[in-house]
Amino acid sequence: MISASGFNPLHAEARDALARIRTFHRIVAEHSARYFPTLxxxxxxxxxxxxxxxxxxxHDFLVRAWKMFEAVRKADTDSGHPGPRMVLACGFRMLGRRAGLDASREHFKSIVDRLQRGGIGAEQAVREAASMRPRFDIIPQLQANFAFTKAxxxxxxxxxxxxxxPAFYVDMAIFGDDRPQWIDLGPDIDWAHPKLNLxxxxxxxxxxQDGRHPSGGPTDIRDGxxxxxxxxxxxxxxxxxRAAEKS
Known part of the structure; x- marks a missing residue:
């Protein structure tokens, strides 16, 4: 939709597209949480x-993803749009660089040291701490995240x-050998991207299905x-x- 306006939000034809995007942003924000962060x-x-x-x-990630998908789909289709497509994939990721984390630690230590010796007041310390950003060059969770690449x-x-x-597709690698009964799944789809060897x-x-599961999650879903x-x-x-963590 936004392409019709040349991706210019000031264009008259961008109005409906912007309203759709704002609704989407609101729903994603409502479903974001500590253990379900979003961009x-x-x-x-x-x-x-x-x-x-x-x-x-x-299991928790799958349930949260499904609830967000359902909320977006309802809002989108109620407005006459086709609805979203979501892909839940799993994969390895590299650990993020420590440079940003180390810089943040040193910055925080500097604030505390200056406050203790009277170099800055409490108001200035709070202002500096509130404006701290741990890193500017990376988002560690998405750095070389090959689950994101696959999805x-x-x-x-x-x-x-x-x-x-529109549909919600799940990577079957998260499930055990037997198909779970608490989720309605369509037939297996063998997907590949030969050029990328994915x-x-x-x-x-x-x-x-809503229902209780054993402590630790359903037995037919896999741990990491x-x-x-x-x-x-x-x-x-x-x-x-473990060897990769030490290298």
Whole structure:
């Protein structure tokens, strides 16, 4: 829609597109949380590191993503638009550079030291602390995040990649060997991008059932370690992950 105005928000034909984007931004903001952080433009990215021991973060992320998708879809279709396409993918990511984190720590220490020796007052200390930004060059969670790479490329392939929209597609690597009964899934979709050597099995999520699950999350969803073993096709992937942290 915004393309009709040449991506000029001041153009008369941009009015409806801007209203649609503002609604989208509001819904994404309403669903964002500490364990479901998002970045938003004319699309949105949500991300979370999975737990190597517990299945519950995997399940929680899926549920939150579904609820946001449903809210966006309802608002969009109620306004006469086709609705969104969402791709939930999993993958490895590199740890972010420490430079930004170290700089933030030194800045905070400087504020405390100057406050203690009387170099600045409490008001100035609060003002400096409030304006601190931990880093300017990276968003660590998205730095070399190959789950994001897979999700972005898969979404862009759309119908040609066997992922027509609007719909919510889930990377089947998050589930165990048996299909879970608490989520309505469409048939498996073998997706691939040969040029980038990316491949995955997706399925359309059509609904989630509310209900109680065992402590730690449903038994038919994988924790981060099991997901990593599946992606790497390596039962000893934990040793490789630990070695990578030290390098």
């Amino acid at each position: 938003v433009n004319d699309g949105a990215v949500a991300y979370r590191d999975l737990s190597l021991r517990s299945r519950s973060p995997t 972005y490329v898969a979404e862009q392939t759309g119908t040609k990649g066997k992922l027509p929209g 491949h995955a099995v997706f399925a359309e999520a059509r609904g989630l 370690l099991a997901v990593a073993q599946t992606l790497a096709n390596d039962p000893n992937v934990l040793a490789a992950l």
